Amino acid sequence: MTTKMFGEPIARVEDDRLVRGHGAYLDDLGHDALAAAFVRSPHAHAEVLDIDVTGALEVEGLLAIYTYEDLPDRLAEPLPLLIPHPSLTHGRTQYALARDVVNHVGEPIVMVVARDRYLAEDAAERIIVSYRPLPAVVGIDAARAAEHLVHPDVPGNVAANMMQRVGDVDAALRNAPHVLELDLSIERSASTPMEGRGVLARWDPESHRLRLWTSTQTSTGVRAAVAAKLGLALVDVDVITPDVGGGFGVKIMHPWPEEVLVPWSAQLLGQPVKFVEDRREHFISSAHERAQQHHVRVGFDDEGQLLGLDVRFWHDHGAYIPYGLIVPIITSTQLVGPYKPGAYRVEFDSLYTNTVIVTPYRGAGRPQGVFVMERTMDAIAAELGLDRTVVRERNFIRPDEMPYDHGLVFQDGRPLIYDSGDYPTSLEKLKKLVGWDDFAAVRDAARAEGRRVGIGLACYVEGTGVGPYEGGHVVVEPSGKVKVATGLTSQGQGHQTVFAQIVADELGVPMADIEVVTGDTRRFGYAVGTFASRAAVMSGSAIHLAARAAREKALKVAADALEADPDDLEIVDGIVRVVGVPGAEISLGTVAVLSNPLRYAFDDAAKAATQFAVGDTGKPPVPEDEEPGIEGRDYFSPMQSTFASGMHAVVVETDPDTAEIKILRYCVVHDCGLLINPRIVEGQIHGGVAQGVGGALYERMAYDEAGQLQNASFMDFLMPYVSEVPERIEIDHLETPSPLNPLGIKGAGEAGVIPGAAAFAAAIEDAEGFPITAMPISPSELFELRRLHSKGLST
Amino acid sequence: MADEEHFDVQLVVNGAAHNVRVPARRLLSDCIRHDLRLTGTHVGCEHGVCGACTVLVDGVAMRSCLLLAVSVDGSRITTVEGLTERDGTLSPVQQAFEDCHGLQCGFCTPGFLTTITAGLRTNPDPTQDEARDLIGGNLCRCTGYQNIVKSVLRAAEIERERAAP
Numbered sequence: 039m040t041t042k043m044f045g046e047p048i049a050r051v052e053d054d055r056l057v058r059g060h061g062a063y064l065d066d067l068g069h070d071a072l073a074a075a076f077v078r079s080p081h082a083h084a085e086v087l088d089i090d091v092t093g094a095l096e097v098e099g100l101l102a103i104y105t106y107e108d109l110p111d112r113l114a115e116p117l118p119l120l121i122p123h124p125s126l127t128h129g130r131t132q133y134a135l136a137r138d139v140v141n142h143v144g145e146p147i148v149m150v151v152a153r154d155r156y157l158a159e160d161a162a163e164r165i166i167v168s169y170r171p172l173p174a175v176v177g178i179d180a181a182r183a184a185e186h187l188v189h190p191d192v193p194g195n196v197a198a199n200m201m202q203r204v205g206d207v208d209a210a211l212r213n214a215p216h217v218l219e220l221d222l223s224i225e226r227s228a229s230t231p232m233e234g235r236g237v238l239a240r241w242d243p244e245s246h247r248l249r250l251w252t253s254t255q256t257s258t259g260v261r262a263a264v265a266a267k268l269g270l271a272l273v274d275v276d277v278i279t280p281d282v283g284g285g286f287g288v289k290i291m292h293p294w295p296e297e298v299l300v301p302w303s304a305q306l307l308g309q310p311v312k313f314v315e316d317r318r319e320h321f322i323s324s325a326h327e328r329a330q331q332h333h334v335r336v337g338f339d340d341e342g343q344l345l346g347l348d349v350r351f352w353h354d355h356g357a358y359i360p361y362g363l364i365v366p367i368i369t370s371t372q373l374v375g376p377y378k379p380g381a382y383r384v385e386f387d388s389l390y391t392n393t394v395i396v397t398p399y400r401g402a403g404r405p406q407g408v409f410v411m412e413r414t415m416d417a418i419a420a421e422l423g424l425d426r427t428v429v430r431e432r433n434f435i436r437p438d439e440m441p442y443d444h445g446l447v448f449q450d451g452r453p454l455i456y457d458s459g460d461y462p463t464s465l466e467k468l469k470k471l472v473g474w475d476d477f478a479a480v481r482d483a484a485r486a487e488g489r490r491v492g493i494g495l496a497c498y499v500e501g502t503g504v505g506p507y508e509g510g511h512v513v514v515e516p517s518g519k520v521k522v523a524t525g526l527t528s529q530g531q532g533h534q535t536v537f538a539q540i541v542a543d544e545l546g547v548p549m550a551d552i553e554v555v556t557g558d559t560r561r562f563g564y565a566v567g568t569f570a571s572r573a574a575v576m577s578g579s580a581i582h583l584a585a586r587a588a589r590e591k592a593l594k595v596a597a598d599a600l601e602a603d604p605d606d607l608e609i610v611d612g613i614v615r616v617v618g619v620p621g622a623e624i625s626l627g628t629v630a631v632l633s634n635p636l637r638y639a640f641d642d643a644a645k646a647a648t649q650f651a652v653g654d655t656g657k658p659p660v661p662e663d664e665e666p667g668i669e670g671r672d673y674f675s676p677m678q679s680t681f682a683s684g685m686h687a688v689v690v691e692t693d694p695d696t697a698e699i700k701i702l703r704y705c706v707v708h709d710c711g712l713l714i715n716p717r718i719v720e721g722q723i724h725g726g727v728a729q730g731v732g733g734a735l736y737e738r739m740a741y742d743e744a745g746q747l748q749n750a751s752f753m754d755f756l757m758p759y760v761s762e763v764p765e766r767i768e769i770d771h772l773e774t775p776s777p778l779n780p781l782g783i784k785g786a787g788e789a790g791v792i793p794g795a796a797a798f799a800a801a802i803e804d805a806e807g808f809p810i811t812a813m814p815i816s817p818s819e820l821f822e823l824r825r826l827h828s829k830g831l832s833t
Numbered sequence: 834m835a836d837e838e839h840f841d842v843q844l845v846v847n848g849a850a851h852n853v854r855v856p857a858r859r860l861l862s863d864c865i866r867h868d869l870r871l872t873g874t875h876v877g878c879e880h881g882v883c884g885a886c887t888v889l890v891d892g893v894a895m896r897s898c899l900l901l902a903v904s905v906d907g908s909r910i911t912t913v914e915g916l917t918e919r920d921g922t923l924s925p926v927q928q929a930f931e932d933c934h935g936l937q938c939g940f941c942t943p944g945f946l947t948t949i950t951a952g953l954r955t956n957p958d959p960t961q962d963e964a965r966d967l968i969g970g971n972l973c974r975c976t977g978y979q980n981i982v983k984s985v986l987r988a989a990e991i992e993r994e995r996a997a998p
Contacts, residue, residue, distance in 0.1 A: 056939035057927040059873020059913035066872035098836050232877045232940040283940025284974050317878040530938025530975050721934050728977030752882035760965050760978040
């Protein structure tokens with residue numbers, strides 16, 4: 039019997055190719071393509087007065103220079119506002135090339151195409167743009183003050199104001215025995231994949247078709263956007279996602295200006311054109327996230343039970359808002375975590391600033407929400423003198439209260455209803471894993487030696503597997519090999535492995551015979567994309583259903599051939615056989631041949647399916663309501679998201695002199711439903727935790743007041759090396775199946791990063807004895823806080 | 834502006850001799866990737882910080898984005914493609930990455946593989962701390978390095994297994 043693959047920690051099928059250096063990332067393609075480079079704004083806010091290209095014209099190898107004036111029809115319109123929302127009353131998006139105003143450093147103004155990138159940059163650097171600088175709005179304080187406006191027609195810099203509420207929070211706070219107020223903030227960071235954005239376009243004038251390769255998280259999204267902008271039919275545009283060197287959210291944003299400009303110029307020039315972003319361009323022209331300020335009022339009783347929670351926050355979305363309100367809506371709704379908040383009101387302003395746009399980065403608004411809620415929980419515990427885990431426990435939604443309806447609307451426009459989860463058990467596991475109950479003794483012993491150690495924990499709930507749908511296609515080739523396709527894309531998550539595991543179980547074929555293709559519109563044209571920890575849940579379920587359909591078809595055809603009942607058949611190692619009848623068997627490949635009645639024999643196997651070999655002459659060769667081939671196509675479109683959860687605990691030591699922060703332990707309890715491949719899930723957690731460490735202790739976008747990003751390189755933006763991550767990440771799993779999909783799974787991609795900032799703030803607070811209310815925190819900031827608190831001042 | 838001056842450069846890459854004609858400013862990384870079309874070597878930052886473009890120049894791990902092709906004329910270069918044994922067997926380091934789930938998106942991986950290959954020649958039996966030091970100059974955004982450290986230790990083990998009679 040073939041071993042069941044679901045749940046096995048098998049090695050990835052992707053790796054062999056990648057470790058040999060045979061991967062094909064965007065810039066590994068199109069060696070003969072022309073290269074595009076861009077003149078980008080050096081100003082955060084300025085009027086573009088004049089563009090003088092004269093100096094560039096003499097550059098050898100120059101083919102074209104484009105400015106806004108050159109853009110035709112729909113390309114001259116602003117780029118799409120991808121996710122409209124009734125609260126988004128003042129949505130503004132950028133032009134593919136700046137029209138007469140630039141709104142952030144890095145905004146593209148001129149596109150240059152030349153024989154290679156060196157020459158394109160030579161030409162770009164000879165183009166002289168004249169500007170009239172305007173006052174820049176940088177940071178949330180400046181945006182709120184609205185002394186200057188980013189867009190003159192957007193009063194107060196406010197794109198949207200949105201509120202959700204459950205119950206009467208004012209009454210709850212009025213009547214609560216205890217009320218606390220907190221101000222909590224998080225700074226900007228970014229996805230920062232190792233590979234930046236890139237796009238390659240090839241226009242075929244004879245067939246009037248466009249082929250586009252792009253390093254994206256949504257090939258179908260790019261196809262729709264490019265087809266619309268260029269006035270092409272969808273069927274005339276192929277979008278292929280090659281190997282992608284990481285995404286973490288930034289590549290779900292689309293179309294980037296370059297994604298529409300590159301195919302347009304390829305069409306005009308009749309030659310392939312490629313754009314590959316460099317690292318500085320990535321920092322100043324791809325999306326950031328995270329910056330938010332929050333004001334919390336919370337009311338609770340003597341036991342620490344929440345009675346009312348009132349959260350007002352301000353979200354910095356940068357110069358434009360193409361991705362709508364997704365990030366602040368996620369903060370608003372996922373902030374409540376595993377708790378019953380009592381009466382709840384949350385209101386935010388989404389604010390324009392003259393900085394790079396904000397779109398989801400792994401976690402997408404959840405790290406901020408969790409930071410707010412968990413800091414609030416810790417503040418309640420401190421106020422009441424209770425253990426921090428006790429306060430949390432008293433507010434948990436219990437397993438027997440599932441499904442739990444919060445009465446809020448989630449990011450997918452659907453009710454926020456938790457499907458399943460067991461938070462008390464998770465907390466028990468985490469306490470045991472980290473040794474929570476014994477930690478006071480550890481802390482005291484360390485203090486006796488003059489060392490400062492502290493422990494913190496943070497809990498989260500993550501809506502995963504967001505709709506609307508994904509699809510899967512499974513076909514058995516006459517060779518017996520199985521080809522699988524789904525439309526969403528992969529950026530290193532191991533989808534080819536886990537999807538093959540699902541198919542192997544359903545179809546009874548060895549892993550080696552299964553090949554999975556993702557993100558290629560030629561293979562599967564209907565898809566949404568890879569974000570919100572949705573790939574396994576959505577495409578995994580769809581592929582499972584498609585494989586099931588293929589299996590049923592295979593059994594039916596095999597039953598005819600073997601003159602058996604389909605119910606008596608099993609498929610093992612690619613052979614369909616009659617249970618208990620040795621020798622009564624047929625290979626899946628032969629079944630595929632027989633399923634396709636042929637006129638012509640192309641090889642020996644095919645002879646078996648030709649018209650004089652098979653078929654009941656009393657019936658049509660392809661039965662009514664059937665199709666030739668062993669093929670299955672199905673879609674998965676659930677009513678709502680499925681909610682994963684987890685809890686992290688971290689133990690830190692802070693240096694009494696230098697305020698350096700060292701990680702002593704990092705523990706994770708994680709519940710993403712049933713695990714398809716535990717090795718891959720752990721890998722996702724490791725990577726998420728490292729990004730959480732970065733977000734808590736190192737990474738920030740250091741804009742100065744003029745809107746210059748001062749750390750736009752890997753020298754200055756402190757992305758963790760191995761020296762910054764814990765030596766060991768201790769993980770325990772809980773598997774609470776989701777009732778919402780056939781595999782009982784929940785998403786796992788983003789979770790690792792979500793509680794990082796909250797857990798570190800709590801641990802540092804525990805070590806230091808004063809509140810930590812803003813993250814990330816550097817040693818010099820901690821040092822400064824110590825000075826303030828030793829003087830008896832509060833921040 | 835006239836075409837810039839080009840220079841003849843000879844490179845022995847993964848055992849094969851290549852003669853290329855490049856301008857003085859052509860980066861070794863671009864020469865390897867776009868002139869020789871060995872695209873296993875990746876470029877993550879172009880300022881020498883991420884290590885994705887690391888190749889072995891006369892056996893020494895170097896960042897090919899910080900070298901001009903003309904400056905290594907006559908050198909022997911090993912890229913990730915050259916780590917694989919002649920019969921197609923994965924090198925111990927490549928095999929270890931596969932065994933230990935040492936990669937996710939795979940973009941930074943070639944730089945780790947070359948760096949670790951050179952590092953294990955100097956120190957064939959690293960401790961956990963030494964394994965961390967060995968990869969301390971390479972960036973990875975996917976793995977949190979946990980399984981890369983494991984891969985270093987596993988690679989040393991595979992070297993020993995293969996060397997055993």
